Amino acid sequence: MDPRIREHAQVLADAIDLSEGDNLVVKSEPVADDLVVAIFEIAGDRGANPLAVRTNRGGRAIRGYLRAADEADVEFETPPHEQALVEAADCHIAIRADENVTELDDVDSEVNSAYQQAHSPILDERLTDRWTLTQHPTPASAQLAEMSTEAYENFVYDAILKDWDEQRAFQEHMVDILDEGEEVRIVSGETTDVTMSIAGNPAINDTNVHNIPGGEVFTAPVPDSVAGEVLFDKPVYRNGKEVIDARLVFEDGEVVEHGASKNEAVLTSILDTDPGARRLGELGIGMNRDIDQFTYNMLFDEKMGDTVHMAVGRAYEDTVGEGNEQNQSAQHVDMIVDMSEDSRIEVDGEVVQEDGVFVFEE
Amino acid sequence: MDPRIREHAQVLADAIDLSEGDNLVVKSEPVADDLVVAIFEIAGDRGANPLAVRTNRGGRAIRGYLRAADEADVEFETPPHEQALVEAADCHIAIRADENVTELDDVDSEVNSAYQQAHSPILDERLTDRWTLTQHPTPASAQLAEMSTEAYENFVYDAILKDWDEQRAFQEHMVDILDEGEEVRIVSGETTDVTMSIAGNPAINDTNVHNIPGGEVFTAPVPDSVAGEVLFDKPVYRNGKEVIDARLVFEDGEVVEHGASKNEAVLTSILDTDPGARRLGELGIGMNRDIDQFTYNMLFDEKMGDTVHMAVGRAYEDTVGEGNEQNQSAQHVDMIVDMSEDSRIEVDGEVVQEDGVFVFEE
Numbered sequence: 226m227d228p229r230i231r232e233h234a235q236v237l238a239d240a241i242d243l244s245e246g247d248n249l250v251v252k253s254e255p256v257a258d259d260l261v262v263a264i265f266e267i268a269g270d271r272g273a274n275p276l277a278v279r280t281n282r283g284g285r286a287i288r289g290y291l292r293a294a295d296e297a298d299v300e301f302e303t304p305p306h307e308q309a310l311v312e313a314a315d316c317h318i319a320i321r322a323d324e325n326v327t328e329l330d331d332v333d334s335e336v337n338s339a340y341q342q343a344h345s346p347i348l349d350e351r352l353t354d355r356w357t358l359t360q361h362p363t364p365a366s367a368q369l370a371e372m373s374t375e376a377y378e379n380f381v382y383d384a385i386l387k388d389w390d391e392q393r394a395f396q397e398h399m400v401d402i403l404d405e406g407e408e409v410r411i412v413s414g415e416t417t418d419v420t421m422s423i424a425g426n427p428a429i430n431d432t433n434v435h436n437i438p439g440g441e442v443f444t445a446p447v448p449d450s451v452a453g454e455v456l457f458d459k460p461v462y463r464n465g466k467e468v469i470d471a472r473l474v475f476e477d478g479e480v481v482e483h484g485a486s487k488n489e490a491v492l493t494s495i496l497d498t499d500p501g502a503r504r505l506g507e508l509g510i511g512m513n514r515d516i517d518q519f520t521y522n523m524l525f526d527e528k529m530g531d532t533v534h535m536a537v538g539r540a541y542e543d544t545v546g547e548g549n550e551q552n553q554s555a556q557h558v559d560m561i562v563d564m565s566e567d568s569r570i571e572v573d574g575e576v577v578q579e580d581g582v583f584v585f586e587e
Numbered sequence: 588m589d590p591r592i593r594e595h596a597q598v599l600a601d602a603i604d605l606s607e608g609d610n611l612v613v614k615s616e617p618v619a620d621d622l623v624v625a626i627f628e629i630a631g632d633r634g635a636n637p638l639a640v641r642t643n644r645g646g647r648a649i650r651g652y653l654r655a656a657d658e659a660d661v662e663f664e665t666p667p668h669e670q671a672l673v674e675a676a677d678c679h680i681a682i683r684a685d686e687n688v689t690e691l692d693d694v695d696s697e698v699n700s701a702y703q704q705a706h707s708p709i710l711d712e713r714l715t716d717r718w719t720l721t722q723h724p725t726p727a728s729a730q731l732a733e734m735s736t737e738a739y740e741n742f743v744y745d746a747i748l749k750d751w752d753e754q755r756a757f758q759e760h761m762v763d764i765l766d767e768g769e770e771v772r773i774v775s776g777e778t779t780d781v782t783m784s785i786a787g788n789p790a791i792n793d794t795n796v797h798n799i800p801g802g803e804v805f806t807a808p809v810p811d812s813v814a815g816e817v818l819f820d821k822p823v824y825r826n827g828k829e830v831i832d833a834r835l836v837f838e839d840g841e842v843v844e845h846g847a848s849k850n851e852a853v854l855t856s857i858l859d860t861d862p863g864a865r866r867l868g869e870l871g872i873g874m875n876r877d878i879d880q881f882t883y884n885m886l887f888d889e890k891m892g893d894t895v896h897m898a899v900g901r902a903y904e905d906t907v908g909e910g911n912e913q914n915q916s917a918q919h920v921d922m923i924v925d926m927s928e929d930s931r932i933e934v935d936g937e938v939v940q941e942d943g944v945f946v947f948e949e
Contacts, residue, residue, distance in 0.1 A: 245661075248668040255617030258647070265648040269655025274666035277648060279639035285620070286627040286639060293631025299607075304636035306610040306675040313671035 226259045229382040233359070233437075234263035236385060238271070240357040240434050241316040245272035250314045252280045257322030257361035264318060278310070280319070281344060288328050295336040301343035311350045321524070322361035326369045327465055359385070359437035360524055370520035383515040384438040384525060392440065393432045396512050398585040399442040399577075403428035406572035409446075409508060411455070411533055413568040419453035419475065419535075421446035421508065425546035431528075440513025440528030445540035446505045448552045449478035455535065459561035461492070462521045468492045471560055473537075479503050480537070496537065501554030506540035509533065509559070510570070510578075523559050531565040531581035588621045591744040595721070595799075596625035598747060600633070602719040602796050603678040607634035612676045614642045619684030619723035626680060640672070642681070643706060650690050657698040663705035673712045683886070684723035688731050689827055721747075721799035722886055732882035745877040746800040746887060754802065755794045758874050760947040761804040761939075765790035768934035771808075771870065773817070773895055775930040781815030781837060781897075783808035783870065787908035793890075802875025802890030807902035808867045810914045811840035817897065821923035823854070824883045830854045833922055835899075840866050842899070858899065863916030868902035871895065871921070872932070872940075885921050893927040893943035 243249060249268055253261050261277050268275035281287050294301070311317075329337060360366065360381060367377030403409070407424040411417060428444040454474045461468040466488050474482035480503040485492050496503050514530030527534045538556030545551040564570065570578040577584045605611060611630055615623050623639050630637035643649050656663070673679075691699060722728065722743060729739030765771070769786040773779060790806040816836045823830040828850050836844035842865040847854050858865050876892030889896045900918030907913040926932065932940040939946045 246664070248666055250668065255620050258617050261641075262647045262651045266651035266655045269652040269657075269661065270659050272656065272659060272661040274664070274668070275648075275652060276666065276669050276672075277641035279623075285624045286637075289624045289628035290631040290637060293628045294634065295631075297632050297634060299631065299634040302608070302636070304610055304638065306612065306636070306672050306677075307638050309675035310638075310668050310672035313668035315668075 226263070227378070229378075229386060230259045231263045231266070232386050233382065234260060234267055236433060236437055237264060237318050237357055237359060238267045240437060241318065241355040243267065243271050243273050243316060247271075247273040247315045248313060249273050249275045249316050249318065250310065251275055251277045251318045251320065253277060253320040253361075254280055254284045254322045254324070256324045256363050257320045260320060260322075260361045276310075280321075282341070283321075283323055283326075283328055285324070285328060288332055291329070291332045291336055291340060294340070295333050301340045303343050303346050307344075308347055308350065311347050314354060316355040317351050317357070319356070319358045320361050321359070322363055323365045324363065325365050330465055357435055357437055358524070360522065366520075366522065369522065370518075372520070377520075380516075380518070380520070384440070384513055384528070385433075387515060389433050389439075392513070393430060396430045396432060396440075396442050398583065399510055399512065400428045400430045402572055402577050403442065403444055408573055410571040411562065412571070413456075413458075413562050413564060416456035416472070417454065417562055419451065419455050421452070421505065422450035423447065423508065425549050426544055427546060429541075429544060436524060436528075438513055438516070438525065438528060440516065441509045441511050443507055443509035443544060445544040445549075445552065446508050447478075448504045448540075448550050451475040451478045451505050455562060457560040458563040459519050459526065459532070460521070461558065461560050462523075463491050463495065463558065466491050475505075478505070495556055495558050498538075498556045499554050501552050502538050502556040504537065504552050504554075505535050506538045506552040506554065506557055507534070507536035507544070507559070509535075511561075519561075526561055527559050529561070531563070532561050533564055533570065534559045534561045536560070588625070589740070591740075591748060592621045593625045593628070594748050595744065596622060596629055598795060598799055599626060599680050599719055599721055600629045602799060603680065603717040605629065605633050605635050605678060609633075609635040609677045610675060611635050611637045611678050611680065612672065613637055613639045613680045613682065615639060615682040615723075616642055616646045616684045616686070618686045618725050619682045622682060622684075622723045638672075642683075644703070645685055645688075645690055647686070647690060650694055653691070653694045653698055653702060656702070657695050663702045665705050665708050669706075670709050670712065673709050676716060678717040679713050679719070681718065681720045682723050683721070685725055685727045688727050692827055719797055719799055720886065722884065728882075728884065731884065732880075734882070739882075742878075742880070742882070746802070746875055746890070747795075749877060751794050751801075754875070755792060758792045758794060758802075758804050760945065761872055761874065762790045762792045764934055764939050765804065765806055770935055772933040773924065774933070775818075775820075775924050775926060778818035778834070779816065779924055781813065781817050783814070783867065784812035785809065785870065787911050788906055789908060791903075791906060798886060798890075800875055800878070800887065800890060802878065803871045803873050805869055805871035805906060807906040807911075807914065808870050809840075810866045810902075810912050813837040813840045813867050817924060819922040820925040821881050821888065821894070822883070823920065823922050824885075825853050825857065825920065828853050837867075842866070857918055857920050860900075860918045861916050863914050864900050864918040866899065866914050866916075867897050868900045868914040868916065868919060869896070869898035869906070869921070871898075873923075881923075888923055889921050891923070893925070894923050895926055895932065896921045896923045898922070
């Protein structure tokens, strides 16, 4: 097997601090078999108990299940056996690995939503344990990224297998700036100029723990503070549809105007989900420069060097300071602004990044 | 996909009476993906909750785990998360599907035994639910059977997808004979002549319930009653080794002499496991004539038409009548006698099968 697969498995095991006696659940698909084998080797080495389970977020099996359940008008429930498994587990590795990224294309999206909703207590339970999420490079993901399979493999492993001590130190500069700052302004070309308060909300240094690859610094805006407009340069890929040139205008934290040059209705339906879906839940700074191209995969895209992203919807609990409001929503949709040219990030009026170069790099 | 795979899945779902709200665990390997997809479709149709889990009895992942655990001197334990899963499940489909039937060849067999031993409470728990075990035809299994992949697929599906009402009726004749009889004598050529009491022990009509394919009628001998000698015509395949021409001589139910023309040591180690391993735990009559060749796979071989098999070791509880002794052992090793030529089965002195033809077929 490609030796980088074993290195990838080590990164995953370290991310969850896999240790003797740990009851580990590996969620995967058949196409990621090599990575599962490599994880099992490490589990044996460390004396952990691995169990490999199929994912329920994609793939042929769940497609077949959901279409048949739709036809039979099944009411989904939280499966007690899967819940019992997750409750008794100590740690989790979730591997995204697609044979066909559009496998759920002919599943009714409401049926899939209802199914995922029924499974959400299981996901919530998993989030209370040690967990990490990663991507195994497959031909289908390479195709989505418009790359050859080998080039995509190189891209994935370059983003994951790097000097993370160095990367952590690099990102820590940005954490310090955000933690000390109160107001952030993002300017890009003539189309994006938005300000928001982050006062009291901690910034997180994301370096290969819950997401592999890591490579972002993120926090939550104070919900009502967001004002201005943003044109998102990178497409928003949602349920197999691309929203191009998404544009949001904020007043008092709320989206009061929106548009897109393609699939605007998808954007509208996201914003109309609930009141929290019209407000920001995240501001993130992408700092993993080995991610140097957009691949239609948010696990990578949001960490791309020289980008920022904002998410409408739910804010992560650990990015909300005591006494501050945590934005609530069923949505959390990240959208990306390119900051490499004619752009700047200001914190409390000082430029901290200009045209993709941070002030601490000079 | 091959339409027979969906038919196979229906047989499996029917075997466990898969119903609305059932929490189903499907144990499988990546190579059986089509069959898993087909089972998930039926689960959706019936409103059951399917979860697919990797097997721990073979394959690359468990090999990697066991070798690493051996190196690290791990003490195996019963994994509580897997146990919680099985306790909360209602029914189970176990699919054997090998990419390489000798995948565990370089795993220390004692290490594997210790691991399986630690998992035995999970297996025991599973046996208290509705369960079934089957085989997905793979190129590796075809190779073991010395057949082309397509011919092997035909063989497997012919054995599984047949008129089971007719087969059940055919086998029921033999059940009636055994249930009414007390003493069975098996004679084949000059080399096999053995008698045993089955008085009070019920015969089971095995037709696609716990084993898919089914196709045998079996009961337990009264342990002390077995006397005579048996030459097993078909090889005993054990941990990758073939015992050829295994021969057992019984006195008062116990093996007092044994031999083989190849790998006699393997046979000796089986018999030496514990006192119960020197006594018979099963007498079975193979009656599935679509299984017309030996394929080194006991799930099929023991149901082969015109054969009988005897197992040294543990007797199944449901084949032991009230007040009769149930033979206990950590072993249960089936061995096969060809009954197609110069052979007969007698019950209470009456010939019930001669040269493979049953008395109720005339």
